[in-house]
Amino acid sequence: MPTSRILLWSGLAALAGGAVLCALGWYGISGERFAERQLPYLASCTVPGAALIVAGAVFVVAGAVLPGPPRERRRPTAPEEDPAPSSDGPLLRVPGGTLAHRPDCPLVADKPEAVAVGGASLAPCPVCEPWPP
Template identity: 50%
Template sequence: MRTNRLRTVHPVLWAGWAAVAAGAVLCVVGWYGVSGERFAERQLPYLASCTIPGVALIVSGAVLLAHGRGSIAAARVEELYGLLVTAEPADGDETGRAALAPLAVSGELLMVPGGTLWHRADCPLVAGRAEAVAVDSGLVASGELSPCPICEPAEETG
């Protein structure tokens, strides 16, 4: 199953390859023309009309190829996320969410100095980190720290 965005990226890749190919042809024609002329004043028209535009096409084709590949990767990530979100629960739960055990259940709250999130002590993002310290309730109350989206700590547990 491919998304519409993934289908619209392929013309960008084709345009990139076409630009690179046309640029290479122009560079070869320019080189051939320059190599047949002895004097510099007769070589300049080949440089101006073939080689410089050929290099510009190669660079623009490379940019299109890089953009197209990045867009393909982004479209695939979106497609995988969509499949993950719409996946059927294993036990046929009515709510659409699988009955999974909570990732972290500890009541102790920790934070990493300089961080923007507060976590449960057994959250995988802070578990075993020596620099993790207990959460200051003033920071939580002021809104400077946000709850971790992984372990989803509740304010009442602190």
């Protein structure tokens, strides 16, 4: 059950309970002539009833303002993508580069100018760590 519904219904229940307590307190006070005899009705019914009315109003407002549960979003289906480059294959380098990369290294994966290392002595890439080849 969403949180906003729980807040809404508990707020309505607190409002109803507070209204009943206030009515009982008023009825009890109305039958007493002296203030000393009215005080127990104030302490046991009217004050807690007023507190429940305030709390219920806060819950109802919070239940109305808070959004419901997040809806699951569907991802649009992407068109067929090319498979990711594989790490199988010869090591690559960019022309004039000093590092040897795996074919799936993000530094050379989409670069058409990347060429095979061949017999060149190059340092290993710190990103893809091609050694041992």
